[in-house]
Amino acid sequence: MKLTKTLMATTALTVAASAAVAEDMAMEMTLVSWGGSYQASQHKAYVEPYLAANPGVTVTWDESSAEAVAKLRAMDEAGNVTWDLVDVVASDSMRLCDEGLAMELDADTDLADAPDGTKASEDFGDLLVSECFAPQIVYSTTFGYRTDLVGDTAPTDICAIFDLDAYPGKRALQKRPIDNMEWALYCDGVEKSAIYDTLGTAEGVDKALAKLDTIKDQVVWWTAGAETPQLLADGEVVMGSTFNGRLFSAIAEQNQPIGMLWDMQSFDLDGWVVPANLPADRKARVMDFLKFATDTQRLADQAKYISYGPARKSSAPLVGQHAELGIDMAPHMPTDPANAGNVHIYDYEWWADNRDDLDAKFQSWLAK
């Protein structure tokens, strides 16, 4: 009896002690991102000012975002989550949320308000596509073409992709059904508003694949975003889809003869998720960083280094010039009105339901 009491007392003490520690914040953070110039832009815009304001904190980068969902699941099963903040695309944030691997966030308390006092939930608006997601940027998957290989009339319409007569040569498309199926239906005459309803039927899928069939032997399928700029630079393809920031780098930083085709660009989001069930001290630190890194100024600052649009409405007016090239960044943003005349809005929920099914059909079509 006495022993039990002693034990209980000690346990209570330990609990009290750990609660006291919990008020402190861990001094180390592991952030996960995509590597390359995108991660560099995050480091300069978010991490460097945060470290300057919080001396003693150390940040480690892990370039694992491409396999973040699988790795986080494996870490969770092993009971040893070593990541504190993970950069993922919106659809992955939904999956992590569904799997219970990411923490649910409350935009108004966990994220900072805009400088004019607008609540974060309103400032981010519709871009808060999942309960676990803190959006950072709007990027788009869009097309670039070789200005010297497309003849006298540069393409301005997405359906140039399917027009082998006017634009002969190979095209680079991403090796997945998402976006390609929608573009195919759009160019087959389906109304933009009816694309997902059409794609939801077996005939719609066949229709999309039949349209893709017309260019199948002229397509180089890519899996990594860096492939298309390389293929364009080598002259292996005359046009190809990739993330708009990659094309910006090829055009503005490497002076390649590449033009942008913004028509029907497919908007997507990239943002942070916090792994579920972090220890209290690490969670306190990462929430502090998250609030800082997604505020209005920080999101606008990131656009100095890379041509992705900030996810907050209040950041847009603050977007300035490229940090090294000194060019005005606004016209290179996918969200710029001149570029966003005709855009494709990607339906996350629809794809979350139909991704596996359509992928099986798409891969089966590819293999034949």
Place this chain on the structure above:
Amino acid sequence: MSKAEPMLAADGTPLKKSLARALRRQKMRALMLIAPLLLFILLTFILPVADMLYRSVENGIVSETLPRTVVALADWDADGGELPDEAVYAAMAADLHDAANAKTHTKVGVRLNYEQPGISSLFRKAGRKAKKWDPVADGPWKDQMIDLHKGWGDPAIWRTIQTYSPPVTQGYYLNAVDMRVGPDGAEMRPENEQIYGILFGRTMKMSLMITLSCIMLGYPVAWLLANLPARKANMLMILVLLPFWTSLLVRTSAWKIMLQQQGVINDVLVWIGLVADENRLVMINNQFGTVVAMTHILLPFMILPMYSVMQTIPPSYLRAAKSLGATNWTAFWRVYFPQSVPGIGAGSILVFILAIGYYITPALVGGTTGTFISNRIAFHISTSLNWGLAAALGAILLAVVLILYWAYDKIVGIDNVKLG
């Protein structure tokens, strides 16, 4: 003759017993010596493999998350064409309420979505409301749930839940061989969803092609290595090993530069006029590119075992054959070649088994016609997160390799394989 007394050891115990004890002690000591390695292999290799294999049939999530529904659905006749009755809906409401509060409802939705598209959002949407439900007071549930989402009024959804309610499923294996559970038991998937059969066949065929081209290219090199004077042989050995030490990605990317349409080989062919500029050869992003790149990468695994076997063949045998009147060809074919077969066998097994599981090179240079089954396994592990299906595909691949190994042992005999 008196009955033989048991022979005694020096200390008086029967000799047999004493010997057995000594032997046991020896065995224990041997076991202790290998124990660290055994434990290491058990913990880091055998257990994870077993765990992964178990995933290919494991399906506890449905009955754990929806225990009441599974019981209530057991008697429902899916072929009757009618919706389940109120009891099932009430059970589902209660299960959803608990699951949503434990945040497990979306997990089971994701699991069932592999079998029927649409279930994922059905559970996600219902879960948002279900947190606030009172499963007893708020009934009846049937109309309420169908109002919430018309999916709850679709018998196909309930059929899927019923079909996948047992804690063990053959669904992943059926999926892995392009089949599915239909109303009348297992059936083939529609043609436009079949892919794994094609990929398994292609993986086998291309691995064989790669193994054969490795034999063709590797045999002469191994012969040179074994028969040249030491200085030249060493030089050649370095040439064989240098690429072996170079990063796989570097070698694969180099092939990209060589083989692409604006690449080195095409440029040279156009320059010397063999190929017209507008008809450049397509040598990459197809099977040809995959075979070329993988043959290059796997060649050392063929050359090295061949070389170590050929080194042990005395050159005097060939001289003896020739002095007895054999032509060069006969001497090689009847005397030298049969002795080098164990090296070919070892190299072939190594190359074939490595090739069958390759995925980086096919992913980079395979395009659509040169991808392997392992590319799909990697896809299901890291992108679609359908680990059950990935485990089933992996288990089938493992079984195929074991069967081939067994067949090889029956036909050639595994004793005829030498690594040196």
